[in-house]
Amino acid sequence: MLKKVLVIVAVAVLIGVAVWMNYKSKNQLPEGFATSNGRLELQRLDVATLYAGRVQQLLVNEGDSVKENAVLAELSSEQSNSQVMAAEAGKDRAKETVVRAAAEVSARQQQQKVAKLDLENTRQLYQQALVSKAELDRRQAAYDAEVAAVHAAQAAQAEATAAVGQAQAQIHSADSTHQDMLIRAPKAGRVEYRIAEVGNVLAAGSKVVTLLDPSDVTMTVFLPTNTVGKLKVGDDARIVLDGLNAVFPAKIKFIADQAQFTPKYVETADEREKLMYKVKLAIPSEIALRYNQLLKGGMTGNGYVRLNSRANWPKQWAIQLPQS
Template identity: 90%
Template sequence: MLKKVLVVVVIAALIGVAVWVNYKSKNHLPEGFATSNGRLELQRLDVATLYAGRVKQLMVNEGDSVQQNAVLAQLSSEQSNSQVMAAQAGKDRAQETVSRADAEISARRQQEKVAKLDLDNTRQLYQQALVSKAELDRRQAAYEAELAAVKAAQAAKAEAVAAVGQAQAQIQSADSTHEDMLIRAPKAGRVEYRIAEVGNVLAAGSKVVTLLDPSDVSMTVFLPTNTVGKLKVGDEARIVLDGLDAVFPAKIKFIADQAQFTPKYVETADEREKLMYKVKLAIPTEIAIRYNQLLKGGMTGNGYVRLDRQKNWAPQWAIKLPQP
């Protein structure tokens, strides 16, 4: 009996040693590496209205995934409709003015031809001494008057054409305003908050929906001076999230140029180190998109950075992506 108890104790001791060694091997930080805990962050996009209006309809709910240019909400558009109709009516009037100017030019050119014939005949008669010099001058003045009338009609047409262009610009402006009553997603993302609701009256620039960009995922960590001095933007990093058996690749996206007080949620190795540098580790876009349903803002974990680029990553930090 005693022998059996000793065997059980020895086995338990061996298991304990194995667990402890495994724990130490996984959590011991080799020389040339540094780590800090942090939380996942997804880039937030505040989608706002360009013009004032009342929320007529909301097409999305919190948590919905949307594609770029998808309609998120619609504001009341009665006023913009009126502006479009008024601009179209102005264009129609301007086009009618152009048509009248064309008719006036045609009529004046016919009168010009008649005046030219009269002038030519009068010149021949004057050479034959059949009409006076005064009559010739009168015919010349009549012809020149018709030339001036043609030019005036052409100028009126040019003015009418310009009015058509101005009216078209007003139509485009009104159409743009009308289109902006539809609040669209600037890029693909996931709805985080519906800030406005149906019936709310919004001022220009008011936020309607907040989106999260699943392609822009990062973790902010805080590291001491002696560590940050060995890092540069673009260096490789690793992110290990709590509760996931995975190691995500990352790159250093940002390093603060000034130290700051360590946030309370960051557990530093030495509590005397009160000033730390903010470092942002970004997961590659293609991986962030592939696991966009898995990676969520606020997930906790650890970020690991390599201080010596000549060292290889330890096996426990080899890239290991979650199974689909």
């Protein structure tokens, strides 16, 4: 009986050793590669209001996916409506002034024609000694006055036309302000937080909604000096997330130019390594968008980097995307 128990124990030990060796062989870091744990981060976009106002409607909830230029919220617009209406009324008045100025120009031109005819007739009569030189001078002065009046009317017409353009510019400005009371998504994303609620009075520049950009997914890892010195921006990397049977491709997007103390959540292989460099790994945007419902900020995992760009990635870190 004892011998049987010993055999069973020995077999169990051998199986345990085999499993441990297999696990170690799969997870042991090959030479020429480095790793560190980290968390996924999605680029955050704070959407704010350009003008002060009261929140009239909030059209999204936390977690909603929105398209670029989608309306997220609407602020009260009574004042902006009034500005638009006032600008449109100013344009109407300017148009009426243009019409009156055009009529004045036409009337003055007719009077100029009459004055010209009178002047020409008076010249003929003067040549026949039928009128005095004083009468000819009077008709000449009358004609010159009508010419000047035409020029003045034309200048008034041009000024009125310019006033129409100015009024149109005021309409554009007022309409732009009115449109800015609609808070729109600067790009496609996912709503993270509703910072304001209906009824809140916001100052200019106040945040209304926070969006996450699903196309900009990164993981920040911290690596020691002897590792960072062999890396460069644009190098290939891999990201393996906890709980997912997948290996995501990545690129080194950023390498800090100054070392810092190791954050507490970073598990380092050598406790003597106190100064680490921040390295940011980015998942390609097309892959991030394809799995935007799967990749969430805060997911934990490991980032792997290759210290020699000519080295082949081990089989366990071959790219393996999740099943759609």
